[in-house]
Amino acid sequence: MSVTKQAALPAAARITGRAARTKKRTRIQVGNEERILDAALAVFSRYGYRGGTIDQIAARAGMSKPNLLYYYRRKKDIYVAVLERTLTMWLAPLESLDAAGDPQEEVRRYVRRKLALSRSHPEASRLFLSEILQGAPLLRPKLEQELRAQVRRKAAVLQGWMDQGRLTPLDPVHLLFTIWATTQHYADFDSQIRAVLGRDAMTETMFETAEATILKLFFEGLGVEG
Amino acid sequence: MSVTKQAALPAAARITGRAARTKKRTRIQVGNEERILDAALAVFSRYGYRGGTIDQIAARAGMSKPNLLYYYRRKKDIYVAVLERTLTMWLAPLESLDAAGDPQEEVRRYVRRKLALSRSHPEASRLFLSEILQGAPLLRPKLEQELRAQVRRKAAVLQGWMDQGRLTPLDPVHLLFTIWATTQHYADFDSQIRAVLGRDAMTETMFETAEATILKLFFEGLGVEG
DNA sequence: GCTAATTTTGACCGATTGGTCAGGATCATG
DNA sequence: CATGATCCTGACCAATCGGTCAAAATTAGC
DSSP: OOHHHHHTSOGGGOOOSGGGGSSSOOHHHHHHHHHHHHHHHHHHHHHHHHHSOHHHHHHHHTSOHHHHHHHSSSHHHHHHHHHHHHHHHHHHHHHTOOTTSOHHHHHHHHHHHHHHHHHHOHHHHHHHHHHHHTTOTTTHHHIIIIIHHHHHHHHHHHHHHHHTTSSOOSOHHHHHHHHHHHHHHHHHTHHHHHHHHOTTOOSHHHHHHHHHHHHHHHHHOSOOOO | OOHHHHHTSOGGGOOOSGGGGSSSOOHHHHHHHHHHHHHHHHHHHHHHHHHSOHHHHHHHHTSOHHHHHHHOSSHHHHHHHHHHHHHHHHHHHHHTOOTTSOHHHHHHHHHHHHHHHHHHOHHHHHHHHHHHHTTOTTTHHHIIIIIHHHHHHHHHHHHHHHHTTSSOOSOHHHHHHHHHHHHHHHHHTHHHHHHHHOTTOOSHHHHHHHHHHHHHHHHHOSOOOO
8 A cells, every 4th residue: 555645645535445556546536535425424324334335325426336345345444434534523613612712702603613514514413423323333432532532621611611600600511412412403303303394494594593592592591580 | 904903002003914913912912012112112223224124123022033024014014113102202291381381390391301201211212313314204294294283382382481571582493492402412312421421421410410401501591790 | 559557347246134934833712 | 631823933035235356448647
C-alpha cells in the first residue's frame, strides 16, 4: 500500500478493496468512493447495518456489486467509513462551546448549531442513532473515550456558569442530553413530524419555529408569575 | 377462523398461522404468542424489521422456526403485531392531558408519565423509533390520522392555557415535540447515556435527576435576572 | 497509437433467510 | 385408556445475501 497515498486521505475515505493497491489515487477512485459513501449513508441510516444490503448501496451508487467491492472489501468496511465520516462532524458543535463566552449566548449558539446540523445532515443524525439503537457496537470505544471526555469538559464549563449564577443551576450533563434530544429530534423523527405537520413540513420556517420554541422554552421556561 | 375466538382477542395478539384456525384458543397459544412477541420486541427494537430475523426471534422465544411460523404466518405479521401492541401504550399519556387541570401540573404529570414509560419500556420506545427511521412504512396511516388528531386536540388545550397567560406562550406542537424528544431520549439513546455516565447508569436515581433537570429547565428556564 | 495499469462485470459460490410440509409427539376430553 | 385435536420439528426449498474471479473494457501516460 502506498504510504504517501493513504496517509494523505481523510480517514473516512479509507478504501480497503483492490483499488487501495493502485500506485496512485485516481480521479475515478475519488468520485466512486464519495458516491459509495453517500449511497451507504442513505441505506444504512434507514435500515441499519444489518438491514441494509450491498446490492442496495451499489444500485444507489449506480454501479455493480463487484465494482463496489473493488473499492471497499467488505460491507463492514463501508459502514465504518461512513460512520467515521459523520462522527467528526458530530463532535464539533459541542467542542466549540467557549468558557470565555457569554453563557446564555454560548448555549443559544450551541442549540442553533445543532439544529442546523439536523437540518443540513438529517441522514447523518439517523445513521448515528441507528448505531446507538444497535447497542453502539462500533462507536462504543469512541463514545466512552472521546465523547465522555468532551462531555466532562463542557459540563464543567456549564457548571462554572451555574455556580456564578449566570445560568439556572441544574444538572449540566442532563442539560446536554436535553439539548441533543430536542435538536436531533428534527432529523431523527422526520417521518413523525411530517405525519403531524404534513408531508412538506421540513421547511426553513418550520426550523425557525423549532429554534424559537426551543430557545424560549430553555431560557424562559413555561412557568409564569401569578 | 372462529369469529368469537379472534374477536375476543386484543388486536396485538392476532395470530395468523395455522394456530389461528383451532377451535378454541388454548393455554399453549396464549403462552407462545406472548413469548414470540416479547422476543420480537427485543430483536426488532435493536435491528429493525429488515435486520431482525425469524431465526433470532425463534431462538430468543425458545422454539423452532417452523413452530414460530405455526403461530405467525409471516415475518411481517409478527412485526405488525408487536408494533400495534406498543402503539396503544404510546398514545395513552398524551390522551390523559386534561384541559380542566392545572396547566403546569398537567404538563409536569405528562413529562413524568413519558419518562416513566421510557424507563419501564425502553425497547418499545426503540421499536417505535426504528419504524420511524425506516420512514414509518407501517405506522404512517395511524400517525397521520390518530396521532395527528390527538396532537391537534392537545395543542389546542396548551394554546388555550397560553392564551390565558397560564403558560409561557410558544408553539404548542413544538412543545410536544420537545417533551417527546427529551423523555424518549432516555430510552432511545440508552447506549450513549451509558457511554457518558457509565455502564450501570440507568438507575432510579439517574431517572430522578433527569426528571428534575427537565422539569426545572422547562418551567424555570436557564435565564436568570441580572 | 501503443502499452501498462486500472476499472468493470457476468457468472458463480457458499451461507443465510423466509417459508413449507408430512408425520410424529403431546395434549385435551370423555 | 382411546381418540381427535393441537403442537412441534427435521428435512427441505427457492430466493437473497456477502463476496470471488477471470477476462474484457477503459483509462492514463508517453
